[in-house]
Amino acid sequence: MxxxxxxxxxxxxxxxxxxxxxxxxxxxxxxxxxxxxxxxxxxxxxxxxxxxxxxxxxxxxxxxxxxxxxxxFPEAEIVNPEWIPEEVERGIEALQTMHVDDFAEQFETCYEMVTAPERFEDVTEETAQIITQPYIVDEDNDIEFVPTPIIQYRKDGEVQTTHRDSRMSKYDTSPGYPAKKFTITLPPMEFREGDYEFPDGFQVFLVEHMMAKIRDIYRHVGEEPPEPYADIDEELPGKLLTTEDKEYYDDDF
Incomplete structure (x- = not known):
């Protein structure tokens, strides 16, 4: 455009x-x-x-x-940072540069939720829908804080979430705060043996997932993603919904 x-x-x-x-x-x-x-x-x-x-x-x-x-007008607050490619690149850099030992400590629960959601109370393989893992990146592009992730699941026909008292609710993300929140959003997944093993392989996977989000942001605004985002595997999940999806709209077409 x-x-x-x-x-x-x-x-x-x-x-x-x-x-x-x-x-x-x-x-x-x-x-x-x-x-x-x-x-x-x-x-x-x-x-x-x-x-x-x-x-x-x-x-x-x-x-x-x-x-x-x-x-x-970069100082304005028109678009959520999670829908701005240049901001999401900060989130990717923070994941890439995080020491693997720190990553293992902070993202182990996220890995367990993605690969074995049935281990968590009230959740089964059939009812688990989406795993949400926020992380906070400071102005130096370092991960400052990793709140408790949650699983969205269905129970008795209702949408429920685990860990309703997540530490996220206690963290300051008010407008003007220098740190930015980014969010990993994944369905339950089963990796082939040897693929994306925890922790270092899963760290690579989350980087690719965030790159897929940038791929989808460009498509959301009607543009082809540039390199290297155009090369991300189409099967790799990124944004849950974009303007390319009929489910994004309230109307029936």
């Missing part, structure tokens, strides 16, 4: 974007990330009149406009 910042005022940033069909869009992005206006004469004005393909492009353009505004 071709992108140009048109200007800004106290409430919003104007962004012009030409999508993959070379159709022009003008998007007004609020400083809080809200889309104020989106003009595109060649698309139906209202969502209910659009096809899935049209809605996908409109949504990707809005996501791309927000990312462009965030990059232009």
């Amino acid at each position: 071709e992108v140009e910042i048109l200007g800004q005022n106290d409430t919003e940033v104007g962004v012009e974007i030409f999508d993959g069909r070379q159709i022009g869009h003008v998007v007004h992005v609020g400083w809080d990330g809200e889309i104020k206006k989106h003009y595109a004469d060649d698309y139906p004005k209202y969502r209910e009149g659009r096809t899935f393909e049209q809605q996908r492009i409109m949504t990707q353009v809005e996501a791309r406009a927000k990312l462009a505004a965030q990059r232009e």
Whole structure:
């Protein structure tokens, strides 16, 4: 997509974007990330009149406009850092440079949840859905803190989570705080024998998982990922949902 910042005022940033069909869009992005206006004469004005393909492009353009505004004004808080490629690269560097002994201590529970969720109370292989492992990266790109991971699972038809009193709730991630939170989000997985063995192999796997997140962020905004993210295995999980997935949208298409 071709992108140009048109200007800004106290409430919003104007962004012009030409999508993959070379159709022009003008998007007004609020400083809080809200889309104020989106003009595109060649698309139906209202969502209910659009096809899935049209809605996908409109949504990707809005996501791309927000990312462009965030990059232009890095001190603003328009986009969550976990959806900014340059920020996620910080999270990758922190994982790569963490000493393997420290990694083993901090991420062992995450490994157990991913490979054997049934070991945890009330969870079975059939009911486990997603493992969520946050980690906090300081301004020097070092991992400062690794909260307790959780498993999302189903019980009696309801979505439940383990470790509801996770230490994450006690950690300061308020706006303006120099540390950033990044999140590993994985389904339960069974690795082939010899693949991604704990700890050093699993450390490599988490780096690749975060690289897959960057791959998916680019696709989320309607762009092909650059190297080396384009080469990440398509089977390697990254973002749970992006604008490429029909499940991302509330409407039925």
